[in-house]
Amino acid sequence: MNYFDRPWGFPFGRPRQIRTQRPFQEVTPGWQRPQRPGPQRVAPGPVPPSRPFAASAGSQPPRRPGNRGDLVDLLEFDRRRREPAAREPSTREQPARERLDSRHTPAQTAREHVDSRHTPAQTARDQLDSRHGSAHPARDQLESRLAEMRAELEATRAELATAKLEAREAAVRAHGADDELERAKARIEKESKRQIELRTQRLLLDFLEVLDDLERARASAAKEGAGGDSGDAIVQGLELVRKGFELKLAGHGVEHVPALGAAFDPSVHEAMGLVPVSDPAQNDTVVAVLSEGYRLGDEVLRPARVMIGRHG
Numbered sequence: 001m002n003y004f005d006r007p008w009g010f011p012f013g014r015p016r017q018i019r020t021q022r023p024f025q026e027v028t029p030g031w032q033r034p035q036r037p038g039p040q041r042v043a044p045g046p047v048p049p050s051r052p053f054a055a056s057a058g059s060q061p062p063r064r065p066g067n068r069g070d071l072v073d074l075l076e077f078d079r080r081r082r083e084p085a086a087r088e089p090s091t092r093e094q095p096a097r098e099r100l101d102s103r104h105t106p107a108q109t110a111r112e113h114v115d116s117r118h119t120p121a122q123t124a125r126d127q128l129d130s131r132h133g134s135a136h137p138a139r140d141q142l143e144s145r146l147a148e149m150r151a152e153l154e155a156t157r158a159e160l161a162t163a164k165l166e167a168r169e170a171a172v173r174a175h176g177a178d179d180e181l182e183r184a185k186a187r188i189e190k191e192s193k194r195q196i197e198l199r200t201q202r203l204l205l206d207f208l209e210v211l212d213d214l215e216r217a218r219a220s221a222a223k224e225g226a227g228g229d230s231g232d233a234i235v236q237g238l239e240l241v242r243k244g245f246e247l248k249l250a251g252h253g254v255e256h257v258p259a260l261g262a263a264f265d266p267s268v269h270e271a272m273g274l275v276p277v278s279d280p281a282q283n284d285t286v287v288a289v290l291s292e293g294y295r296l297g298d299e300v301l302r303p304a305r306v307m308i309g310r311h312g
Helices: 071-086 094-134 136-224 229-251
Strands: 254-257 269-277 286-291 293-296 299-302 304-311
Touching: 136 229, 136 293, 136 299, 229 254, 269 286
Parallel strands: 269 304
Antiparallel strands: 254 293, 286 304, 293 299
């Protein structure tokens, strides 16, 4: 069954004519299309100069032959087509040409008016060119000023870069100076503390000399006033003063260094001489104390002056 013969019909409406192939005659070799009936063409004859395409009895207006025309028809058609342009205008065409010439006159006048207006425009252009020529010095001056400003800007940038570098170096030096200042400050504080300690030691040494004088006075009073009430009272008074003085020194960090009967220690004892002893246990020991020794914190304020026993 053909697609178009289906019972439901063509889906979009059946077309009026469906041509599946060309007629058999068109594809048959040697076949020519028959001539259609119509008026017969006559040979072209002479044409009057006033009416080039006037139709005569039994003739048709000239028309360009088709693809089957011969060379004679083409040449004749071209000649007849060119002749109307070369002939003189007819009497019928003369009024139309005059009207065209009369219309051309206002157009020419308008063109001349436009040309007259063009002259002031040309003058204005010349004036503008002259002004533009006179503006060249101002432009040169502006360019020179701009070059100067650029040079000043470059100089300012160079100065700014130099200033930044100097500021950075100054900051580094200031930082180094701050470190040096801190070290100097610490050194000064340490030196000041050391000076204070030395002065305190000298002051305490002077007080120790006074304490030694009190001890010697007590010993002398005890020797001279032995057995008397007044001598004992003086000795007790001097002993009380000495103990009170030692307590005051202990309040400032001064400690007594025991020496009698102790082994000799060069760091806290100062040997003043040797004493022969019979007991071997007393060899290299302190057998006598000439002056007591004292310590201030971890440092020896004054070593004890002692006598060292020597056996054999």
